[in-house]
Amino acid sequence: KSIYPKNKEHFKKLIPFAKKIFKICKKNKIPFVIYGSFPHFYHTKDETMNVNDIDVLVKEKYIPKIAEELKKHQIKLKPYPYGAIIKKGKLKVEVDKMDKEYNSTRKYNSFFKNTKKIDFYGIKINIFSLKQVEDIYKVAILRTKDDKVKIGRKIKSLEKFLGRKLR
Numbered sequence: 001k002s003i004y005p006k007n008k009e010h011f012k013k014l015i016p017f018a019k020k021i022f023k024i025c026k027k028n029k030i031p032f033v034i035y036g037s038f039p040h041f042y043h044t045k046d047e048t049m050n051v052n053d054i055d056v057l058v059k060e061k062y063i064p065k066i067a068e069e070l071k072k073h074q075i076k077l078k079p080y081p082y083g084a085i086i087k088k089g090k091l092k093v094e095v096d097k098m099d100k101e102y103n104s105t106r107k108y109n110s111f112f113k114n115t116k117k118i119d120f121y122g123i124k125i126n127i128f129s130l131k132q133v134e135d136i137y138k139v140a141i142l143r144t145k146d147d148k149v150k151i152g153r154k155i156k157s158l159e160k161f162l163g164r165k166l167r
Helices: 008-027 037-044 060-072 100-104 130-143 148-162
Strands: 033-035 054-058 077-080 083-088 091-097 116-120 123-127
Touching: 008 054, 008 060, 008 091, 008 116, 008 123, 033 037, 033 130, 037 054, 037 123, 037 130, 037 148, 054 060, 060 077, 060 083, 060 091, 130 148
Parallel strands: 033 123, 054 091
Antiparallel strands: 033 054, 077 083, 083 091, 116 123
C-alpha cells in the first residue's frame, strides 16, 4: 500500500513533475540531494503532514546549467537569492544552492555523504537521512525570519516520531 502525505492529490501531481526535473539533472550529470519535507515524510511515514514541494540542494555552479537545460524543455526557472524555483502551476521544485552557512553548521564535509539512496517512484535519487533532516531543521529554525511557525511544526512532528527533543 502506498503511503501519501495529507495533501495526497497535490502530491500525486508533484511526483511526475519532480521526476522530470530529476531526469534532466541526471542526464546532465548534475548531482543533487533532496532535503526538507519529502525526506521527513519518507522516513517518518507521517500522513498528517503536507509535502507541498520538493526541495533540492545542488552546488551553486550547477544552477546556470539547470536553467539552460530546463529552457530546452520549456520549463521556467525563477532565480532567487538562495537558488531558484521551478514551477508549473501549483507544482514546485525548489533548487537551493549549498552555501557556506549550511556547510559550516554541519558535521559532514559534504551534503552527499551519509545521504540515503532511494527509489523515488522509479528513479534512484539521494535524499537526506533522518539525522540530516534533524540537523537541517536545527539550522533552519535559527536562520529563518519568516518560516519559524512552519519549521517549528515540522520540528514538533519529527520530535514526536523520534520520541525526543532535537538537540
